[in-house]
Amino acid sequence: MQKISYSLLMMLLGFGVLVAFLFSLGMGNASISIVQAVKDLLNSTPSLHQTVLWEIRLPRVVLAVLVGATLGLAGAAMQGFLRNPLAEPGILGVSSGAALGAVIVLYFGFAAAAWYWLPVAAIVGALIALILVYLLAGFRSSVLSLILAGVAINAIAGALISVALNFAPSYFALQEIVFWLMGSLANRNMHHVYIAAPFIAVGWVLLLSRYRFLNALSLGEETATSLGFSPQRERNFLLVGLALCVGAAVSVSGSIGFVGLVVPHLLRPLVGYKPSRLLFASALGGALLVLCADIFVRQLDVARELKLGVVTSLLGGPFFLLLILKTRSRWI
Amino acid sequence: MSLLNAKNLSLVLGNKSVVTQVDLHVNTGEFIGLIGPNGAGKSSLLRMLDGLIKPNSGQIELTPQNVPTAIEKIPAQLRAQFMAYLAQHEAPAWPLSVKNVVALGRSPWNSSVNASTEGELAILKALAMTDVDSLAERPVTELSGGELQRALLARVFAGNPKLIVADEPIAALDVYHQLHIMELLQAHAQQGGAVIAALHDLSLAARFCSRLILMHQGKLVAEGEPAQVLTPENLAKVYGITAHVDCREDGVVIIPIKRVTQA
Numbered sequence: 001m002q003k004i005s006y007s008l009l010m011m012l013l014g015f016g017v018l019v020a021f022l023f024s025l026g027m028g029n030a031s032i033s034i035v036q037a038v039k040d041l042l043n044s045t046p047s048l049h050q051t052v053l054w055e056i057r058l059p060r061v062v063l064a065v066l067v068g069a070t071l072g073l074a075g076a077a078m079q080g081f082l083r084n085p086l087a088e089p090g091i092l093g094v095s096s097g098a099a100l101g102a103v104i105v106l107y108f109g110f111a112a113a114a115w116y117w118l119p120v121a122a123i124v125g126a127l128i129a130l131i132l133v134y135l136l137a138g139f140r141s142s143v144l145s146l147i148l149a150g151v152a153i154n155a156i157a158g159a160l161i162s163v164a165l166n167f168a169p170s171y172f173a174l175q176e177i178v179f180w181l182m183g184s185l186a187n188r189n190m191h192h193v194y195i196a197a198p199f200i201a202v203g204w205v206l207l208l209s210r211y212r213f214l215n216a217l218s219l220g221e222e223t224a225t226s227l228g229f230s231p232q233r234e235r236n237f238l239l240v241g242l243a244l245c246v247g248a249a250v251s252v253s254g255s256i257g258f259v260g261l262v263v264p265h266l267l268r269p270l271v272g273y274k275p276s277r278l279l280f281a282s283a284l285g286g287a288l289l290v291l292c293a294d295i296f297v298r299q300l301d302v303a304r305e306l307k308l309g310v311v312t313s314l315l316g317g318p319f320f321l322l323l324i325l326k327t328r329s330r331w332i
Numbered sequence: 333m334s335l336l337n338a339k340n341l342s343l344v345l346g347n348k349s350v351v352t353q354v355d356l357h358v359n360t361g362e363f364i365g366l367i368g369p370n371g372a373g374k375s376s377l378l379r380m381l382d383g384l385i386k387p388n389s390g391q392i393e394l395t396p397q398n399v400p401t402a403i404e405k406i407p408a409q410l411r412a413q414f415m416a417y418l419a420q421h422e423a424p425a426w427p428l429s430v431k432n433v434v435a436l437g438r439s440p441w442n443s444s445v446n447a448s449t450e451g452e453l454a455i456l457k458a459l460a461m462t463d464v465d466s467l468a469e470r471p472v473t474e475l476s477g478g479e480l481q482r483a484l485l486a487r488v489f490a491g492n493p494k495l496i497v498a499d500e501p502i503a504a505l506d507v508y509h510q511l512h513i514m515e516l517l518q519a520h521a522q523q524g525g526a527v528i529a530a531l532h533d534l535s536l537a538a539r540f541c542s543r544l545i546l547m548h549q550g551k552l553v554a555e556g557e558p559a560q561v562l563t564p565e566n567l568a569k570v571y572g573i574t575a576h577v578d579c580r581e582d583g584v585v586i587i588p589i590k591r592v593t594q595a
Contacts, residue, residue, distance in 0.1 A: 083425035216439050218426055219487070222419050225384050227491075228412030228440040273426040273471070 006277055009270055013284035017065065020291035024061045025053065027298065059188045063252055064294045065287045066193070066200050067185070068259060070249040072286020073279055074242055075260025076267075077207045080214035080275035081238050082143060085268070089260040092146060093129040093153030094243045098250035099181060100157040101125020106177045107164045119195045119251035126247025129153050130239060140232060143221070183254035183309025185294055196248040203245025204283070206237050211276035218275060256309045258316025259286050265323060333360045334395060335495050335526050336381060336415075341390035343376050343550075350376045351387070352550040358495060363521040364528040365541035365558075369571050373550040374530040375420065375499050381528070382417040382497045383408075396494075412440035416493035420500050420530075422484050427471035430483045434458055434468075437490030451490075458489035462516060478509030485516060496520060498529040502536065514540045538562055538584035546570060558584050568592050 004012075026034055030052045037053035040046070074089035082091070089095060101121040102111075110117040136149035161181070168174035213234040216224040221231050249256075263285040264278055271277035293311045300306050336358040343351040351373040358364060366374045380387045383403050393400040396414035403411065416437070424433055437458065438451045459465040462482040467475065472483060481501065488496055496517065502510040510533065517527045518540050531537040537544060538558035546554040546561050548570040554561045559579045567575045567586075576587040 212439060216436055218424050218428060219422055219433070219436060219484075220419060220425075222379075222384055223417065223422055225408075226382055226412060226415075226417035226419075226497075227436065228409040230408060268426070272432060273428045274432060275426070 004270065006271060006281075009267075009281060010284065013281060013288060016288045017284055017291065020288060020295065021061055021065065024064065024291055024295050024298075025057050027295065028052070028057055055189060059190050059193050060185050060294070061291070062193050063185050063188050063196070064291045066196060067249040067253045067256065068287040068290025069283040070200055070203065070245045070286070071256060071259040071290070072263040072282035072284070073204060073207055074246050075286070076264040076275070076278045076282035077210070077214065077238060077242065078260070079264050080217060080278065081235070082147065083217065083220075085265060086261070088258075089242065089246045090154070090255075092133050092150035092239065092242070093157065094126040094246050095250050095255060096154045096157035096161075097129025097132075098122040098126040098247045099255055100160055101128075102180060102251065102254075103161050103164045103177050106180060107168065107173065109169070109173070111176075115189075115191055116195060119192065119248070122251030123199060123244075123247045125157075126243045126250065129157065130243040134239075179307065180254050181309075182307035183256040183312075184297075184305065184307045185253055186305055188252060192252045196252045199248035200245045203241045203243075203248065206241025207245065208279055208283075210234055210238050210241075211279055214275035214279070254307075254309060256290065257313045258320065259289055259312055262316045262320050262323070263289055265320070334358070334400065335360060336395070336528075337393045337400060338381060339391050341377065341380055341387045341392070343373075343380060343385070344388050345376070350550050351380070353390075354547075354550075354552050356381070356545065356552070358526050358528055360494075360524055360526055361521055362526045362528075362543055363518050363541050364526075365537035365544045366528060366530045366547065367532070367534060367537055367544055367561075368547035368553075372547040372570075374547055377547070378417075378497050378499050378528065378530055382415060383411055384417065394495075409440050413491065414493060415495040415497060416488040416491050418484060418488050418496065418498040418501055420503070424472045427473040429469050430464055430472055430475070430486075431455065431459065431468040433472050433483055434464075434486045434490050437487040440491055454492055455490050458486040461489055462486040463512075478505050478512075481505060481509065481513060485513060489516075489520070494525050496525065496527045496529075498527065500530050500532065503532060510536060534562060534586045535584065538586070539582075562586060 032049040032052050034053060037049035040050040041054065071089055078087040078089055078091055079085055101124055102118050105111045105117050105121040132153055133146060133149045136152060137145040165174060165177060168177060213224065213229050216227045216229055225231055264282045267281045267285050268278055271281050293315070294308055297306050297308050297311055334357055338354065338356040341351055341354045342349070354377060366377065368374055376385070379385045381392060392403040394403055394406060394411065394414060396406060396410050434455050438454065441451060459468055462485050464479065464483050464486055467479060467483065472480060475483060485501070498517065501517065502513050505513065514536055517529060521527045521542070541558060543556065544558050544561040545552060546566060553570055554566050562577055562584055564575060564577055567573055572592045574589045574592055576589060578585040
């Protein structure tokens with residue numbers, strides 16, 4: 001039932017990410033040479049090549065990889081944890097918590113004061129959302145009560161974001177908030193990478209290290225317990241990891257939808273439905289998808305930037321529908 | 333050799349007493365049938381024995397390494413190597429292949445990404461024992477009930493447990509598959525392991541089990557050889573039925589006749 005082997009799939013995905021990464025680095029308005037830029041960087045001679053590459057293109061491309069891999073990985077982890085193919089990274093409210101944190105900062109105008117306010121507020125928002133989910137559901141709760149708490153947090157955060165939009169101080173503030181929410185990687189710098197990368201890295205480690213538990217969880221929580229796992233402990237690792245990496249990803253990119261849902265869904269049959277393999281494959285697949293979507297956005301030469309999150313949703317929605325139609329016989 | 337020794341186990345869920353002061357021991361070679369009507373507390377007792385839920389009072393001692401040790405003091409991984417649990421409705425969430433599901437039984441053993449050769453051998457042996465080796469590459473979601481139960485039992489065998497705790501392993505199977513599963517569990521007990529299983533089919537329980545434990549309303553009512561436990565009096569008291577009980581050479585035959593009308 002597995003048409004291609006796991007190692008081949010991983011190699012193809014890895015190769016795809018590498019090609020898209022280099023291609024994305026090489027494209028842009030300024031015609032510069034990557035080789036020259038790297039040379040200048042190593043010799044620490046300031047040049048246009050080096051500045052454009054280091055200050056403009058690299059942050060964007062690196063963030064595309066970080067954010068894409070995070071969304072794919074977190075989506076696969078949540079689908080495995082909730083044993084449901086329709087779960088996505090935001091299901092427990094961490095994405096909307098992060099978005100609310102960012103919107104508050106934008107609303108009060110702190111975002112203009114210093115660049116770091118926005119990402120910090122978003123990460124804090126994600127962690128607060130996670131704490132609230134725990135408090136609402138209880139620490140020894142069932143998965144169902146976690147989901148219900150997540151739905152509540154999502155609704156409350158969404159309502160508060162609407163309040164901020166409703167009372168936005170000016171038209172510009174309104175536009176800023178709406179555009180930020182749509183999700184984009186434009187105009188990011190290395191500082192964004194530095195602030196997001198540590199949280200993302202810790203989150204990845206926490207999520208990826210749970211691969212054996214997610215496999216065992218295929219047979220249900222009781223069986224996983226009888227196989228020697230402690231679901232409470234594993235759940236804490238997973239949820240803290242989720243909040244850290246998804247919060248950090250949202251903090252630098254806004255809300256980029258559908259990646260976390262579509263990528264694991266698409267790759268699952270290719271890894272033989274094994275939750276552990278899906279984690280690693282989805283991380284690469286997510287990175288590839290966001291890189292490609294970002295390349296697509298940058299190809300469009302329009303006065304007003306088409307937001308990355310709009311593209312992923314625009315492509316993701318119909319694509320997902322197609323996937324459901326194709327596989328629905330299996331899920332019924 | 334004693335594998336499991338439970339003393340004075342009680343469990344209260346909400347304000348309902350589910351299991352009350354049950355003593356139970358399991359020795360090597362035994363196939364114990366836990367019988368009783370629905371709601372007697374069989375599943376709860378089994379889940380306590382496997383460490384899935386904590387009893388409100390009482391102790392459980394396991395013997396994973398020759399010395400009886402309290403279950404709380406045994407590391408979860410060691411406990412899982414010693415004792416396997418087959419849940420009542422174990423439904424795989426994903427269309428994993430049979431082999432991948434069986435491989436999950438090795439989770440208490442290997443901590444590395446690559447399965448060891450020993451693990452691979454145990455998986456192949458378990459697949460062959462339960463007669464699912466021809467289905468190894470099939471998705472578990474496409475199996476029939478009997479095939480699925482065999483695959484799940486293969487998962488249990490793959491972990492090489494001493495003690496198997498099974499919650500209604502033959503419910504909803506046809507007669508052929510019921511016999512097959514019971515034979516496999518019996519063979520496990522006879523080869524130096526032990527099995528404790530909740531069962532509803534009294535005739536099969538009597539035919540295969542070395543000892544029966546009859547539960548009623550959370551209490552242990554009778555214990556012993558099948559013929560001693562499955563008496564018309566016990567059946568009337570616990571199940572509320574009159575039955576024809578026939579002790580024959582090849583086992584005990586129980587034919588339920590009618591419900592006892594409450595006076």
